[in-house]
Amino acid sequence: MKASGKVIKYGNNVDTDVIIPARYLNTSDPAELASHCMEDIDSEFVKKVNKGDIIVALNNFGCGSSREHAPIAIKASGISCVIASTFARIFYRNAVNIGLPILECEQAAKEIEDGDQVIVDFDSGIIINETKNKQYTAQPFPPFMQEIMKSEGLIGYIKKNMK
Amino acid sequence: MKMTMTQKILAKHANLEYVEPGQLIMADLDMVLGNDITTPVAVNEFRKIGLDKVFDKDKIAIVPDHFCPNKDIKSAEQVKFIREFAKGMSVSNFFEVGQMGIEHALLPEKGLVTAGDVVIGADSHTCTYGALGAFSTGVGSTDMASGMATGKAWFKIPEAIKFTLINKLSKNISGKDLILHIIGMIGVDGALYKSMEFVGEGVKTLTIDDRFTIANMAIEAGAKNGIFPVDDITLEYIKEHSTKPYEVFEADEDAIYSEEIVIDLSKIEMTVSFPHLPDNTRTIDEVGDIKIDQVVIGSCTNGRIQDMREAASVFKGHKVHPEVRCIIFPATQKIWKQAMNEGLFDIFIDAGAAISTPTCGPCLGGHMGVLAKGERAVSTTNRNFVGRMGHPESEVYLSSPIVAAASAILGKIGSPDEL
Numbered sequence: 001m002k003a004s005g006k007v008i009k010y011g012n013n014v015d016t017d018v019i020i021p022a023r024y025l026n027t028s029d030p031a032e033l034a035s036h037c038m039e040d041i042d043s044e045f046v047k048k049v050n051k052g053d054i055i056v057a058l059n060n061f062g063c064g065s066s067r068e069h070a071p072i073a074i075k076a077s078g079i080s081c082v083i084a085s086t087f088a089r090i091f092y093r094n095a096v097n098i099g100l101p102i103l104e105c106e107q108a109a110k111e112i113e114d115g116d117q118v119i120v121d122f123d124s125g126i127i128i129n130e131t132k133n134k135q136y137t138a139q140p141f142p143p144f145m146q147e148i149m150k151s152e153g154l155i156g157y158i159k160k161n162m163k
Numbered sequence: 164m165k166m167t168m169t170q171k172i173l174a175k176h177a178n179l180e181y182v183e184p185g186q187l188i189m190a191d192l193d194m195v196l197g198n199d200i201t202t203p204v205a206v207n208e209f210r211k212i213g214l215d216k217v218f219d220k221d222k223i224a225i226v227p228d229h230f231c232p233n234k235d236i237k238s239a240e241q242v243k244f245i246r247e248f249a250k251g252m253s254v255s256n257f258f259e260v261g262q263m264g265i266e267h268a269l270l271p272e273k274g275l276v277t278a279g280d281v282v283i284g285a286d287s288h289t290c291t292y293g294a295l296g297a298f299s300t301g302v303g304s305t306d307m308a309s310g311m312a313t314g315k316a317w318f319k320i321p322e323a324i325k326f327t328l329i330n331k332l333s334k335n336i337s338g339k340d341l342i343l344h345i346i347g348m349i350g351v352d353g354a355l356y357k358s359m360e361f362v363g364e365g366v367k368t369l370t371i372d373d374r375f376t377i378a379n380m381a382i383e384a385g386a387k388n389g390i391f392p393v394d395d396i397t398l399e400y401i402k403e404h405s406t407k408p409y410e411v412f413e414a415d416e417d418a419i420y421s422e423e424i425v426i427d428l429s430k431i432e433m434t435v436s437f438p439h440l441p442d443n444t445r446t447i448d449e450v451g452d453i454k455i456d457q458v459v460i461g462s463c464t465n466g467r468i469q470d471m472r473e474a475a476s477v478f479k480g481h482k483v484h485p486e487v488r489c490i491i492f493p494a495t496q497k498i499w500k501q502a503m504n505e506g507l508f509d510i511f512i513d514a515g516a517a518i519s520t521p522t523c524g525p526c527l528g529g530h531m532g533v534l535a536k537g538e539r540a541v542s543t544t545n546r547n548f549v550g551r552m553g554h555p556e557s558e559v560y561l562s563s564p565i566v567a568a569a570s571a572i573l574g575k576i577g578s579p580d581e582l
Contacts, residue, residue, distance in 0.1 A: 064546060068303035088355070
């Protein structure tokens with residue numbers, strides 16, 4: 001599985017309240033959530049995001065609330081992958097559970113800049129920055145989580161294992 | 164092989180003799196929790212599995228508390244959806260308005276969580292129950308769905324940071340000041356993926372409500388859970404509230420911690436978190452002249468009876484500043500009645516504060532106290548992110564109920580010493 005797209009870059013501690021403000025949590029419709037994605041940190045995000053784009057951020061991405069609406073909004077915006085130095089743990093779980101690809105790679109997170117063109121190979125964990133001609137290797141997922149991702153999330157995994 | 168308290172609870176629930184940090188396990192769940200925001204997503208995921216019943220109707224709790232009493236039509240539809248699910252699945256612990264309270268104050272009060280339990284909740288502040296010696300942690304809606312279906316959840320065994328507390332807190336200093344101080348010290352990702360285990364002689368000097376507040380905010384340091392040892396104070400609370408069987412786990416004396424931090428409680432001062440992160444802390448003497456528009460006292464962090472009493476002790480004989488709105492939210496119906504019977508409401512109302520039915524509303528900018536552009540609030544809640552309580556250009560300052568009450572009277576952030 002591969003992703004390829006233009007990078008939208010953020011800093012440290014991007015919290016779930018700026019990813020999807022609570023005032024929009026009276027719905028769980030992915031398209032409606034996506035229409036307000038990143039609104040309080042980047043009011044241009046919804047206008048500039050293209051299908052396949054990649055979010056790159058620094059430490060503790062997704063900190064705060066447990067709202068799964070945050071990775072759902074990002075996924076429904078067309079984002080193909082989030083790369084960060086570290087993720088907050090509930091966001092990490094939620095992203096794995098709903099099948100939003102995420103990668104932890106500190107060097108890539110630091111060096112990749114807004115607007116760079118990046119290719120990610122999820123099987124090998126290799127991240128290629130085409131704009132800067134640089135390559136990084138992210139921490140691979142443990143096999144158990146790879147299974148969840150391959151089943152397109154935890155629900156698919158449970159269904160498979162209940163049969 | 165030696166284990167921390169968290170590791171022991173998880174090992175027992177995974178039917179293993181020993182677990183080590185980094186190990187992935189499947190653990191049996193004693194309680195699965197959701198609220199009106201996270202449960203609708205969980206119900207949709209649960210339906211995809213195709214089951215017609217939940218794993219145990221008595222081990223699921225659904226608490227519509229965030230946008231409740233329903234703030235608008237969409238919120239009402241969400242609650243109706245989960246109410247029908249709870250009814251259809253015969254979920255025994257669905258709490259309607261009138262019974263409802265803020266989930267993390269309500270579940271311990273109703274005796275639904277106890278020492279030695281493993282609890283997941285689709286709400287990040289589920290870590291609150293560590294105060295009772297339980298392993299409890301926040302998850303998302305899909306984990307909630309999976310938990311409702313299978314009674315199990317996957318966990319990566321965390322490392323732990325050991326906080327050894329010595330001496331005792333000074334007058335007017337509470338558990339809130341302590342946890343804000345700790346978050347300021349280690350940062351909002353200082354305990355990322357880890358447990359925070361609180362031990363030492365100082366623990367005995369902390370009330371159960373202080374411990375709830377401290378465990379509640381472990382997530383604000385990025386932690387998986389915060390946990391306290393079980394002592395006489397815990398057992399007194401548990402015996403008063405719960406008939407569930409409980410189990411006391413103790414960390415091995417030579418358990419391995421990733422870090423050990425000693426905290427002298429007598430040195431903790433009144434502490435305020437400035438916008439826009441909980442780790443942006445200042446002691447009260449470093450605050451400066453910050454004029455405020457609103458004060459909120461309540462939430463899963465500070466809506467318990469001790470918080471109400473402490474706020475009332477400051478308000479007694481004083482008035483809320485004419486340019487400040489002060490709103491007080493007792494966290495459950497029981498706390499509400501207790502505060503009323505103790506005469507605290509007379510003090511609040513005479514001071515010019517409003518008292519609300521239990522709701523999470525203002526904490527996350529939902530309803531019942533949303534901030535306008537440029538407004539500033541002092542709040543006893545847990546997060547001060549951009550836009551947390553309303554307009555993206557509003558500001559939230561986190562504090563204890565004592566500092567919040569004093570600030571409401573002063574019209575600026577301050578302490579009772581200035582009154």
